[in-house]
Amino acid sequence: MLQNIGKRIRTLRTNKGIGLNSFAEKLDVSPGYLSNLETGKTDTIQLSLLERLQNEFYLLPIESQATDELDLRINHSRQQLSKLQQVDPEGVDYLLTTLENGIELLLKKN
Template sequence: MLRDIGQKIRQLRTQKGIGLNAFADRLGVSAGYLSNLENGKTDTIQLTLLEKIQDELSIFPNEIIESLDTDDPVNLRLKHIDSLLRRLHNENPKQADYLMTMVENGIDVFHTNE
């Protein structure tokens, strides 16, 4: 997913004629980090940075942005975990199943200890 976002960021940034270093400065990140993001070499992005990029480049349609409940950090984390687990499942179903089982069992342990 971040690879696709990174490619979109590079495409829109270059279409607007903004250099990598200049854009990194505007976002408050290093040029190396931005380059890694654009090339899909990073696995994480802070929500605040994603919001800055959205403000600058409008990489997501407004309907998607409006549907995000940024006031609910648990919901955001669950959506992120969902996308990570789905990607892992596509790459290695056994690892994804192991992680999901561990979370399910952990939740069961907490519920029985209440």
């Protein structure tokens, strides 16, 4: 399980453009520990760290179907949209409509 979380952490961290050292500092862990967590070389994680990671990246629940970067990003976006839906349903509708129209436009172009 930690190996899947680690891969997901690394993907989401790099997608946000956050360096390993700065993210480790933000999480108050050593860069070596974070690297080991991301590569599945450690088999322990403190609950408090898991909570901080959840708050940053919405890691859980881990979707077993998410096997590549696109799946991870879509799942993460879906989770964010669900949270946003509670406070700004019109904003969610705008974002989804823009995404759908953009996809259709790009598909027609190719």
